[in-house]
Amino acid sequence: MTTPILSAEQLSATTLLRFATAGSVDDGKSTLVGRLLHDSKSVLTDQLEAVEQASLSRGQDAPDLALLTDGLRAEREQGITIDVAYRYFATARRRFILADTPGHVQYTRNMVTGASTAELAVVLVDARNGVVEQTRRHAAVAALLRVPHVVLAVNKMDLVDYAEPVFAAIAEEFTAYAASLGVPEITAIPISALAGDNVVEPSAHMDWYGGPTVLEHLETVPVSHDLTACHARFPVQYVIRPQSAEHPDYRGYAGQIAAGAFRVGESVSVLPSGRTTTITGIDALGESVDIAWAPQSVTLRLADDIDISRGDLIAPAVDAPPVTQDVEATVCHVADQPLSVGQRVLLKHTTRTVKAIVKDIPSRLTLDDLSQHPAPGQLVANDIGRVVVRTAEPLALDAYADSRRTGSFLLIDPADGTTLSAGMAGASFAAVAEAGGSAADDAEWDF
Amino acid sequence: MSAVTTVPEGTVNPYALSHLDSLESEAVHIFREVAGEFERPVILFSGGKDSIVMLHLALKAFAPAPVPFTLLHVDTGHNFPEVLDYRDRTVEKHGLRLHVASVQEYIDAGKLRERPDGTRNPLQTVPLTEAIQQHRFDAVFGGGRRDEEKARAKERVFSLRDEFSQWDPRRQRPELWQLYNGRHAPGEHVRVFPISNWTELDVWQYIEREGIELPEIYFAHEREVFNRNGMWLTAGHWGGPKDHEVTETRLVRYRTVGDMSCTGAVDSDATTLDAVITEIAASRLTERGATRADDKMSEAAMEDRKREGYF
Secondary structure, eight states: OOOOOOOHHHHHHHEEEEEEEEEEETOOOHHHHHHHHHHHHHHSSHHHHHHHHHHHHOOOSSOOOOHHHHHHHHHHTTTTTOSEEEEEEOOOEEEEEEEEOOHHHHHHHHHHHEEEEEEEEEEEEETTTOOHHHHHHHHHHHHHTTEEEEEEEOOGGGGGOOOOHHHHHHHHHHHHHHHTTOOOOOOEEEOOTTTTTTTTBBBBSSSOOOOOOOOHHHHHHOSOOGGSSSSBBBEEOEOOOOOOOSTTTOOOOEEOOBBBBETTTTTTEEEETTTTEEEEEEEEEEEEESSSEETOEEEESSSOOOOOOOOEEEEEGGGOEEEEEEEEEEEEOSSSSOOHHHHHHHEEETTTTEEEEEEEEEEEEEETTEEEOOOSSSOOOTTTEEEEEEEEEEOOOOTTTOHHHHHHHHEETTTOOOOEEEEEESSHHOOOOOOTOOOOOGGGGOO | OOTTOOOOOOOTTTOOOBHHHHHHHHHHHHHHHHHHHHHHSEEOEEEEESHHHHHHHHHHHHSSSSOOOOEEEEEOSSSOHHHHHHHHHHHHTTTOOOOEEEEEHHHHSSOOOOOOOOOOOOOOOOOHHHHHHHTTTEEEEEOOOGOOOOTTOOOSEEEEEEEOOOOOOOOOOOOTTBBBOOOOTTOOOOEOTTTOOOOOHHHHHHHHHHOOOGGGGSOEEEEEEETTTTEEEBTTTTTTTTTTOOOOEEEEEEEEOOOTTTEEEEEEESHHHHHHHHHHOOOOOOOOHBBBSGGSSOHHHHHHHHHHHHO
């Protein structure tokens, strides 16, 4: 692919897609990432030269493309990716932020980190091995984090003679499995990252495949959601009050719209107090507008001078979330120190941080064998489990299934500030899938 | 700025934000988080394009109120006069307060020693970290971008630094959703990178869209330069050229601004923003590869400097 030179106007009209990759060590993830970066002109001459030099000095004949992405000394020394790295590339249609996440099971927390902001996840599978344990883990994390779009990239098709039945069997097995976990949209693509089949260019070896290439799919997948179906949510971040000669009475509530849209004239509730008022103005970074939507950062002005501060949530009066001090959630534990029943923690939800106590840990899912353990007592690094937390102050909390932004939270160690766990409020994904009518035949998943 | 969005052709959903609007919204969110959670934040401001964009975003984030942060410049003593002039005009224009930490003063006082290669970039770390301690800054905004360099690609948006300002890449807090954890002990601080997710091209496009003024050295002009290790350095009081190096006049511009001893100019006839953007979009070199000598010192030069407290 040659990269056309675009005018500034064409460039700025593009949209942004955030996506994450997941794959086991030898599934060819680096090769896929390398090819996407390379073919979109995102690897520049001096970076390639640096990689070539480094590879030579290590005694390797060919440039090791993993050195492009392994940015830390320790990663290069050990030849493995330890931490999430963010990559940037662009085509004429779209800009991409890629969260390049390590594949090792002990780095599940890194995939959770990458997937938390992703609108799409690419799960790689080796065509020779098909769906393996690690594939199930990646599907589970994508489902848990509610990544809206999942791509199954069946890689190394060149090593199975580009055979359609091989691809079809893997795609069918994965799709059935992921759908049972509640993954809403799955696109399966047969590729060879090494040979370049169906990554950027359509493959000459697989006439039987009529779908998009990986890049084509990334370029066209929708990134914004149907706002009419979203509950509008606005966490107050900061109160803007210039008190200047020019703006003596200006009082604006600054924040980033977490979900849905807000309009001037709309009646809104302020939570947790429950007071009601009307939006009199919306300032979108210097411009007055009638409507604003997620994820715009704006400032709302309200009709009544009521007591509102950082941590409050503004929502339409007709569609306000419930307020609670008892949080039931699935968490992924991301710290080295454990999380135990009875532990005092801080809970950060949107712009509000409150004291909390872990009342119960009803179950733990071990990603190694996908088995469920009741009442584990504590969670350790990379564990995923159900928790019950009691907070010192009421929270306006949505189910994560309804709103990723207002249904998510962090648990923080009050002693040293460590981020302990990533929380997703509400029922587990399998239960939600059941409620949604999907066949959740795997009872193990109801943890 | 298009709050009532310009709908890109072929886009089905009118509520899709352009990539610049998404990046702007995210950066503003980060500024406001810091304003809401920290006591004494400061913006590192060098007069370079990334810090100029940061300041512009901060101005928008709190309008019509003033920016609730002070500025800090680490002056290497070898800065471009045009950039220092721009810095002072900008501070004046927005009624801001500027702290300056001076590498030259540290050298004069015998607290830092000039390096044999004359490069002062690595010498910035000590004045920076001491200024942070002295003013008890608890959040320090930097214009670092993850696309600049492979160690920076690993850095969090909120990056906790210990009491010695050190970065430990293996002990970073996972950063989930848009929930930034800024908890820190007294003496520690958090480096904050609101434009982490921007690329060089994004920065230029945003400058054009917002009509932001820049120091003129970013645009093509005739300049007395000499070649050292393949880079065009500006002749001047900082110590160049040496005896065997020959000065010539060339049509050049800068892609980054920094210490004159290690920031190279590129041959260019781009005198407008449009021309600069066209040039960058077609370039086969990264901005640091093209113009920064200090990153070429070793494979882990940036990681090592960051561990010590560099931005």
